[in-house]
Amino acid sequence: MSKVVICDHPLIQHKLTFIRNKETNTKDFRELVDEVATLMAYEITRDVPLDTITVETPVATTESKVVSGRMLGLIPILRAGLGMVEGMLKLIPAAKVGHIGLVRDHETLQPTEYYINLPTDAANRQLIVIDPMLATGGSAIAAINSLKKRGCDQIRLMCLIAAPEGVKAVQDAHPEIDIYLAALDDALNEKGYIVPGLGDAGDRLFGTN
Ligand SMILES: O=P(O)(O)OC[C@H]1O[C@H](OP(=O)(O)OP(=O)(O)O)[C@H](O)[C@@H]1O
Ligand SMILES: O=c1cc[nH]c(=O)[nH]1
Numbered sequence: 001m002s003k004v005v006i007c008d009h010p011l012i013q014h015k016l017t018f019i020r021n022k023e024t025n026t027k028d029f030r031e032l033v034d035e036v037a038t039l040m041a042y043e044i045t046r047d048v049p050l051d052t053i054t055v056e057t058p059v060a061t062t063e064s065k066v067v068s069g070r071m072l073g074l075i076p077i078l079r080a081g082l083g084m085v086e087g088m089l090k091l092i093p094a095a096k097v098g099h100i101g102l103v104r105d106h107e108t109l110q111p112t113e114y115y116i117n118l119p120t121d122a123a124n125r126q127l128i129v130i131d132p133m134l135a136t137g138g139s140a141i142a143a144i145n146s147l148k149k150r151g152c153d154q155i156r157l158m159c160l161i162a163a164p165e166g167v168k169a170v171q172d173a174h175p176e177i178d179i180y181l182a183a184l185d186d187a188l189n190e191k192g193y194i195v196p197g198l199g200d201a202g203d204r205l206f207g208t209n
């Protein structure tokens, strides 16, 4: 079974409080999501393989580490996943970015894919699917299905906030996928929103609705 990692660094938990607060305006919300994405990028890349190279310091020649040639790819789920991309690229500037557009029907909660554009070498990359919200899990599962259909098999999932229902659904559908979260919340409400959550991530990021 995969692991679920809660990135509970104090700075992440602090910023998440302001992200949750309904009084936080769009500009601050966007900046905070960006900052938390940077901090989570640090955690999700903790196990990337390293190579050893020789480097000359002003004092001596020494062996030192660099991130190995293994390539990363970021796959934000549109729209809300976009809010986390720049923050991650600050730490992983060489990553390529692919996009999957999914929208969840407000009544049925079923996701529909309306767009996909991946790096041509996506199947050779370690991919990180990014979405602030893991609610029923339908969108994350659909995104991972889409990636697997195109030959990608190195995939992990990164979300700000998840409901237990969403975590279980992803684990049932894709048991090998590791999930990185800033918080695991209590439940879903009758409208499919995470409680306590943060509301509609896309609307809060882009000022819609
Ligand atoms: O786990 P699920 O039940 O599938 O719900 C989570 C999805 O819902 C939201 O997207 P939404 O459909 O609102 O699209 P948007 O990002 O364009 O607002 C969110 O960003 C996730 O993609
Ligand atoms: O709470 C939720 C659930 C799904 N999508 C959101 O943006 N928020």
Ligand SMILES: [Mg+2]
Pocket (backbone or CB within 6 Å): 080, 200, 201, 202, 203
């Ligand atoms: Mg939305």
